[in-house]
Amino acid sequence: MYPNIKKNFGFGFMRLPMIGDQIDLEQTTKMVDAFMAAGFNYFDTAHGYLDSRSEPTLRKTLVERYPRESYVLTNKLSDNFFTTQEEIRPLFQQQLEVCGVEYFDFYLMHAQDKRIFQKYKDCRAYETALELKAEGKIRHFGISFHDKASVLDEILTQYPQIEVVQLQFNYLDYESASVESRKCYEVCRKHGKGVIVMEPVKGGRLAQLPEEASRELKDSPASYALRFAAGFEGIFMVLSGMSTLEMVEENCRLMADPKPLSDGELAAISRVVExxxxxxxxxxxxxxxxxxxxxxxxxxxxxFACYNSGKLYGDFNSRxxxxxxxxxxxxxxxxxxxxxxxEICPQHLPIRQLLKDAIAFFSRKK
Ligand code: SF4
Ligand code: SF4
Structure with a gap:
């Protein structure tokens, strides 16, 4: 689909190894080298990742060490860095400079939901990004998305210029009432958009299943999660936010030639979900x-779906x-x-109390 992309597995630069509060540059460099040596070349960052240290780290470990055409770089326009249309171009220019590149292969409108989309429309962010694309500073234009499938349908209808959509997609969120992975994926297919998957291992949680669940699987849990995400038509990239060299080596091995899950393996992950x-x-x-x-x-x-996910996995995304x-x-x-x-709940849940529990849970400090 995109000739510069060598394989359908990407390195998300948002959970890098740390020494205290500093990014471990030596280990990150080894991770980048191992990833490139294994034949992969897609990298994903955003201005705010790791307190704005992701982009400069990417520059040091990748951009200054490899020819520009040897890797594919995705960056994003994030909501919290602009308030007017006039601020978008200077921010974009800053992102290019911090990364040390002259163009981004993919530039995504970051974390779109109903509210954020309205702000981007008010600031003419999509139009500005499309101008930057026409000027050759962006090769492909897209969005990353977190909301209901109906909102995604609305955005893709209003902006048919969108080429790719980055979605939270994994076998546990596939039928989730709050994330709607399957429905969002189906909307992308309806509009003919390529899909980039984020959180295929649900922030690492699907790589470390509870014992009862992992007994259902014959291979490593991460293998099931990655192969599930990679096994859908139109999904051309599966991202993983890796934080150790071992994780890079393991995932590169699993994604070197990922086989789609067999019927027996799909049945096993259904039991895991149960x-x-x-x-x-x-x-x-x-x-x-x-x-x-x-x-x-x-x-x-x-x-309630967010509360369940937050309690089970303690993940950032549930918050x-x-x-x-x-x-x-x-x-x-x-x-x-x-x-x-x-009165109407067929499960007879004490909803009022449970809402209070959820409020208390999410009010706690991370
Ligand atoms: S009625 Fe009860 S089971 Fe159904 S969605 Fe509401 S809380 Fe959940
Ligand atoms: S959530 Fe609260 S306001 Fe809504 S129906 Fe239940 S008790 Fe009433």
């Missing part, structure tokens, strides 16, 4: 019955999605305790 869901803190089945009666429009099943669903689907703090949701 086990993981059974361990959820809240037995919400995401039927959605409670939504119609809630006078405050609280997105109850989505918030992100919790915040997203609190803003777009009614803040749980606005619950007036009318009890209408509990």
């Amino acid at each position: 086990i993981m869901n059974r361990q959820n803190a809240i037995g919400c089945t995401a039927c959605g019955y409670c939504l119609a009666g809630c006078p405050m429009g609280i997105s109850i099943p989505n918030l 992100y999605y919790y915040s997203l669903h609190s803003h777009s689907g009614g803040n749980p703090k606005s619950c007036v305790e009318c009890g209408a949701c509990e």
Whole structure:
């Protein structure tokens, strides 16, 4: 699909090895070398990753050591670094300079959701990026996305110039009520967009399964997670935010020639999902019955899905999605305790108390 990309596995520069609060440059350099030596060449960064240290580290370990055409570099326009259209070009120029390159192969509108998309529209961010593409400073234009499939459909309809979409996609989020991996993927297919997968191993959690779940698998859990993500038509890149040399070596071995999961292996990961869901803190089945009666429009099943994910995995993304669903689907703090949701919930969940538990959980410091 993109001739410069050698293989469908990419290195996300957001969880690099640390020594204290400093990035371990020596180990990162070895990781980059091992990745390139194994025949991979796709790198992903963003201005804010690792407190803005990802881009300069990429420059030192990759850009200053390899010819520009030998690797593919993706960067992003992130919401928290601009407030007006006028600030976008200087920010982009700064990103080029910090990375030490003259163009980005892919430039993505970062972490689009309904609210952020509106801001990007107001600031004409998409139009500005498309101008930069016409000037040759961006080779391919895309978005990374975190919201409901219906929002993605709206964005792709409004901006058919989008070439690629980066999605959170893994076998545990595939049918998740809050992430909607499958539905988002299907929207991308409907619009004919290439898909880049982020979080295929759910922040490393699917590489370290609880014992009961890992007994279902014959190979390493990471192999199942990566091969699942790579096995869908239109997914041309699977990213991993790797943080050790061993992780790079292991993942490069697994992704050298990834075989699609067999029927037996797909059945095994279905059992893993069942086990993981059974361990959820809240037995919400995401039927959605409670939504119609809630006078405050609280997105109850989505918030519970985030709570379950946060409790099970302690992952950054559950906090992100919790915040997203609190803003777009009614803040749980606005619950007036009318009890209408509990009357209708077929699982007889104490929803009012569980919402308080979720609020308390996500109010805690990370
Ligand atoms: S108790 Fe709270 S969450 Fe349930 S329906 Fe009433 S306002 Fe909505
Ligand atoms: S009615 Fe109960 S089980 Fe169904 S989505 Fe709402 S909280 Fe979940």
